[in-house]
Amino acid sequence: MQAFLPLTRALADKTRLRILESLCNGAATVNDLAAQLDLPQPRISSHLALLRRSGLVSMHAQGRQHTYQVDARRVGALCETLQAFLAPAAAAPPRSSQAAREVRHNSALRQGRSCYDHLAGVVGVQLLDALLRRGWLDVQQAGTRQQYRLTPTGEQELQARGVALAQAYTARRQFAYGCLDWTERRVHVGGALGAVLLEALLHAGVVTRQPGIRTLQVHVPLSSWLDRPAATFQDRSNTSQP
Numbered sequence: 001m002q003a004f005l006p007l008t009r010a011l012a013d014k015t016r017l018r019i020l021e022s023l024c025n026g027a028a029t030v031n032d033l034a035a036q037l038d039l040p041q042p043r044i045s046s047h048l049a050l051l052r053r054s055g056l057v058s059m060h061a062q063g064r065q066h067t068y069q070v071d072a073r074r075v076g077a078l079c080e081t082l083q084a085f086l087a088p089a090a091a092a093p094p095r096s097s098q099a100a101r102e103v104r105h106n107s108a109l110r111q112g113r114s115c116y117d118h119l120a121g122v123v124g125v126q127l128l129d130a131l132l133r134r135g136w137l138d139v140q141q142a143g144t145r146q147q148y149r150l151t152p153t154g155e156q157e158l159q160a161r162g163v164a165l166a167q168a169y170t171a172r173r174q175f176a177y178g179c180l181d182w183t184e185r186r187v188h189v190g191g192a193l194g195a196v197l198l199e200a201l202l203h204a205g206v207v208t209r210q211p212g213i214r215t216l217q218v219h220v221p222l223s224s225w226l227d228r229p230a231a232t233f234q235d236r237s238n239t240s241q242p
Helices: 002-010 014-024 030-037 041-054 076-086 097-105 122-133 152-160 165-170 191-204 222-227
Strands: 058-062 065-069 113-115 118-120 137-142 145-150 177-180 187-190 207-209 216-218
Touching: 002 041, 014 030, 014 041, 030 041, 030 065, 030 097, 041 058, 118 122, 118 187, 118 191, 122 137, 122 187, 122 222, 145 152, 152 165, 165 191, 177 191, 187 191, 191 207
Parallel strands: none
Antiparallel strands: 058 065, 113 118, 137 145, 145 177, 177 187, 207 216
């Protein structure tokens, strides 16, 4: 029973839950987290120390810079639970100062990035809009955020584009939900469907990863991938992995 006490204490504070949610989207420094959450750095550092002691967060030093991260595969279910718990019931909260800066500069990070293991940023929001507009996804409201299901047409079309739907359907996690985007303050596709969509886009070379960071480089307009079967795209998935 005592082995669970550090973990229970770590999860008993909403600020620490917000820090974990941010780290589920990618590694960050104390400065990054302070900007994202609009909190003073000493307070962030204090919470990170407790999260490290609980084993939920690890720290990596590169010179004088310390980067904090979670193992998204190990705590994936926790990440999705946090996103559900912290999701707003009505209007989205305002952008953090760092997110506002990315939008103001229209940065590559804003245009496309990974969020946990799904597609985020401008291109992520555009993908969800396109799937709904084409009738490949249906909206199902559940709790504080939207849930989605594939239509028969959507299943057929996404399978033709190399999306591993069988893997998504059998995953032990939510199938598809609206994940609030950090910069756009609208939702993109999260859950098991979001993960296999990103893998298919990487495999087709529509997007590629940037070594060591969350930014994704967009090579092909989403509309081209949605309009054409996967066989027409070059496989770049092994050329740009971190």
